[in-house]
Amino acid sequence: MKTRIQILRAVLALSVMATGPAWSAAASGGVTLSGAQQKTLGVKTEPLAAGQHKAQVDAFAKVLDPGPLAQLNSDLLTAVAAAEASRAEAVRAKTLATTGGALARKDQEAAEAQAKSDALKVEILRQRLGLEWGPGVARMSEARRQALVSALSKGVAALVHVDTPSNAGQAGARTVKIDVSADTSVGGVVLGPARAAEPRLQSSGLIVEVTGPSAILLSVGLTQSAHIDTGSPKSGVVIKKESVVRYQGSLWAYVRHGDAQFERRLLQDELPEDGGYFVAKGFAPGEQVAVSGVAGLFAADLAAGQAR
Known part of the structure; x- marks a missing residue:
């Protein structure tokens, strides 16, 4: 649907060129459109905001x-639960052993051995986190790691x-x-x-x-x-994707001068950003750049160039 609207606006652009003059302020191209022509093509502009882009x-x-991490995390949580249970059992067995009797002491020794074994399993699984997934994942709390696994799933x-x-x-x-x-x-x-x-x-x-x-x-x-x-x-500006047209292997945007003049300007050394392209030169914060009706502007620009 969007492409169809753009085509219709481009057709309109070719027709409105017959009702108004064409202009080119730079070798890169450009066009002059009256307010009525701009409204017909749906042309709107927005000022460029200053931005930064890291090297x-x-x-x-x-x-x-993420499957192996999810399994390892599950094994670790199970081992932690078992270790907590066996540690509690060892404490109870020690309490009973104070009453005396060989059987009570035997139970205490078995419970303490089980608690040590379960604690060792927990330690080994935590070491595996670091060995297999690096220190960043190993340092996570159990809640943070569980939240990560849930988000991955x-x-x-x-x-x-x-x-x-x-x-x-x-x-x-x-x-x-x-x-x-x-x-x-x-x-x-x-x-x-x-x-x-x-x-x-x-x-x-x-x-x-x-x-x-x-x-x-x-x-x-x-x-x-x-x-x-x-x-x-780096300091510069971000040109929105909807402002950009691809022509002759390069990316261009239309900058408005005054009320009616639109200059087609080349994006130099552009870097992809979320929703657009960062450029460090060629554009300045505050400049008015077309954000809608760009397809119609482009068609009018090409038609003006052919007429000259």
Whole structure:
């Protein structure tokens, strides 16, 4: 439906060009439209807001199977419950042993041995958390880890193994962006270093937790490009996706000058952001950029260029 509306507006753009002048203020292209023409095409603009973008190191991300973690967590919770029960039994047996008798002492020794055995099982399972999932997961409280497993099972969280050649950018990393499509990425929080290395990249890797509705897009085994946030952030603006047109292999947006002039301007060195693209140059905060009717603007722009 949206595509059909865009086509209709583009057709309208070709017709409104016959009722008003065309303008080009730069080699990149542009058009002049009256207020009535803009209304016909549904053109609306919004001021660009200042933003920041952290320097990034390109990485590779592979979505991990949460099944082994869920099983290990279940085993640990079961072992903890058994250890608490056997510890309580050992305390009761010790109390009974104070009454004397060989049988009571024998029961005490058996209960204490069982309590030690169960406590050892808990310790081993906790060590396995660190050995298999890294210190970040091992440090979690039982409640936090159980909440993570629950979120993983519901598809509102995903665990991702992120690698870079020779561990570049991994030291001190806190956040990672993972590409889920050509122009969309999701953010994740670094839980800590991984314990299973990626030998082809000579990378020890990071365990990253992604949460939110987009986590369902990260299916187990999926491999995607990623970006580790590092260093000082860059200043610039974010151009919304609905403002952008793709033309001749590049991305463009329309900047309004005055009431009627629209300049088609190139996005330079754009970086994907949630809902758009970050650019550090070529655009300034406060500039009015078209956010709707862009397809009609583009059609009018091309028609004006052919008429010149």
